[in-house]
Amino acid sequence: MxxxxxxxxxxxxxxxxxxxxxxxxxxxxxxxxxxxxxxxxxxxxxxxxxxxxxxxxxxxxxxxxxxxxxxxxxxxxxxxxxxxxxxxxxxxxxxxxxxxxxxxxxxxxxxxxxxxxxxxxxxxxxxxxxxxxxxxxxxxxxxxxxxxxxxxxxxxxxxxxxxxxxxxxxxxxxxxxxxxxxxxxxxxxxxxxxxxxxxxxxxxxxxxxxxxxxxxxxxxxxxxxxxxxxxxxxAASGVGVGVVKAGEAFVSLGTSGVLFAASDAYQPDAATAVHTFCHALPGTWHQMGVILAAADALNWYARLVDRPASALTDGLGALRAPGRTLFLPYLGGERTPHNDAAVRGHFLHLDHASDRDALTRAVLEGVTFAIRDSFMALSATGTRIERLIAVGGGSRSDYWVQAIATALGLPVELPEAGDFGGAFGAARLGMMAATGAGVEIATAPPIARIVDPEIELAGDFAEAHLRYRAAYEALKGQ
Structure with missing residues (x-):
């Protein structure tokens, strides 16, 4: 054991x-x-x-x-x-x-x-x-x-x-x-x-x-x-979900948000604000975009409206095009791609139609657009993502996962019930140390289902992302 x-x-x-x-x-x-x-x-x-x-x-x-x-x-x-x-x-x-x-x-x-x-x-x-x-x-x-x-x-x-x-x-x-x-x-x-x-x-x-x-x-x-x-x-989560080779990636919707891609070589590009770190396995590295508030942003909003985060997301229904309301999830600054410790979160373009569900969608979309920022930064380094797995508490929201798949233009795989994150990866590393086993035990978990992008909404998400980036440019430094 x-x-x-x-x-x-x-x-x-x-x-x-x-x-x-x-x-x-x-x-x-x-x-x-x-x-x-x-x-x-x-x-x-x-x-x-x-x-x-x-x-x-x-x-x-x-x-x-x-x-x-x-x-x-x-x-x-x-x-x-x-x-x-x-x-x-x-x-x-x-x-x-x-x-x-x-x-x-x-x-x-x-x-x-x-x-x-x-x-x-x-x-x-x-x-x-x-x-x-x-x-x-x-x-x-x-x-x-x-x-x-x-x-x-x-x-x-x-x-x-x-x-x-x-x-x-x-x-x-x-x-x-x-x-x-x-x-x-x-x-x-x-x-x-x-x-x-x-x-x-x-x-x-x-x-x-x-x-x-x-x-x-x-x-x-x-x-x-x-x-x-x-x-x-x-890195431990990467071992836990079997993301240990080039082309494999996961998106984590925990307190922070991470887009993590394994790499067989050391290929840094610091100017993109992409993190290039050693992987937890010998002779391997990884690159990742990091946003400081993912599920943390949703939990912050849930406290404001005095509702459990799961109750806010469960009733949203099918994915829809982003509304005019924008949420910038920079509650404590941001890393990728902005490297901006001073920026803070904003709700923008509120109106009489901005009810609780609309603001919940705006929060999920804001984090999604931050993940798209990281995806674009990783792409600029030459990192390829061929397979994407979602982990973390936020991945239990179908709406959120569908939004991410649509914003990135990639299918997102959801593991079967069970925790394949940091603790599981750590246990695998403990097994490697105790037995001499190698990377072969770091397999991908069984996949329960695959969430495909909503192709007809891809243009709407791309346009909303442009507005999101423009909002950041207008507000940074204030």
Whole structure:
């Protein structure tokens, strides 16, 4: 058996699978985000440990864990978890969707070495500018930093006692030479850090350590359970849905929105604001467009109208042409393709006919158009998408999936019931580390159905997307 742990922004999910990759049990523990100032987003790493204890307690009550051989880790990327020389946490973790370090990011991005070595723009959400912000604004804290860990790697430290990261997550720090798959001393020095501040690097399918005996005994696991390198949330999801080869892609409608395409080669184009990262498997990379608020935008609107998000989307009926009302989903800035930390969300062209359903459709369409922006940016890099799978909570909305298929002009495949995301991918990586299995076990899930584009509405969506882009151009900088 193998356990996958996926440390998300809103919760930690765990699942257990057997040697045939059948899911035997699942558990989740909720997490909250603190936003003490506009553009800030933080979590207390102690809450991650408490959540991990909770899901292990729940799994133990559902499944006999005595046959577990491997654990894999997946998690939210880019977070800056700062530890002192005794591994004490120095401050709350600054999360991926925190934009306070926009000035520091711009300063680092202006240094040619960053794009040349990382293959990416230095976005405010990345880890390196956060450390520059801490250096500039919290110098006493910065002086005590002995290690910088990504969120899932802090869980690893608790599980194994090892300071280790893996390539896919490390590629989102802006300190990794993404082509060489190694830390860059030059980039670290630009933030007054050195290699000694970084964890050891492994591939996602390699062993990073073994579960501490006290924890194994506590939950009935055997001694010597290996912990795999794992992957950043999107790379692990790619392994979970079998998106591991060129031409394969998935769209994720979670808190954030991601259009993720696997690549057999390192082919960055930083100017497009497309992310080019290492994949969680050796010798592979991936490219993705990232929007900061996908299901998060729908959930925000659902809170405003005091209705569950599912209730808002279930009653929309068949896909229709976009109305005049536009929604720009930039609630906390945007990454691909704008790299704009200052822009904020807008409803535009409201009128007396703008009822709840109309605004719900506008929110779904706004996120859809942001995904189309990412699709166009990926296409500009030469990345091809031949097969597209939808995952994440938002993929349960037929209306939304149909809108995405129509806006992109691609069929969208929906997996059969089950979770094939980060936790499942992490469990697969745990299986690889424990057994020596390779990419052959990262197969695509059974597909329940395929949602085809509504060809007769393609022109309407294209026209509405042009209005959406024009609205952004008119509003940016305000």
């Amino acid at each position: 193998y356990i996958g742990l996926d440390l998300g922004t809103s919760g930690l999910k765990a699942l257990v699978m057997d040697d045939a990759q059948n899911v035997l049990g699942e558990a989740t523990a909720e997490l909250s985000v603190a936003r003490p100032h506009s553009g800030w987003s933080e979590q207390d790493p102690a809450d991650w440990i408490a959540a991990c204890e909770a899901v292990f307690d729940a799994l133990k009550g559902k499944v006999d864990l005595s046959a577990v051989r491997g654990i894999g880790l997946s998690g939210q990327m880019h977070g800056a978890t700062l530890l002192d020389a005794s591994d004490r946490v120095l401050r709350p973790c600054i999360l991926w969707n925190d934009t306070r370090s926009a000035e520091e990011a711009a300063a680092l991005d202006a240094e040619p070495a960053f794009r040349a070595l990382t293959g990416n723009i230095v976005f405010p959400g990345f880890t390196a500018p956060k450390l520059a912000w801490v250096r500039n604004n919290e110098p006493e804290t910065f002086a005590k930093v002995a290690k910088v860990l990504l969120p899932k790697d802090y869980l690893r430290l608790w599980l194994t006692g090892e300071h280790v990261a893996e390539m896919s997550d490390a590629a989102g720090t802006a300190w990794l030479d993404t082509g060489a798959r190694d830390w860059s001393d030059e980039l670290l020095a630009a933030t007054d850090l050195g290699r000694e501040h970084m964890p050891r690097l492994v591939e996602g399918s390699e062993v990073s350590g073994t579960l501490r005996d006290a924890l194994a005994s506590r939950w009935g696991l055997p001694a010597g359970v290996v912990v795999a390198g794992g992957g950043g949330d999107n």
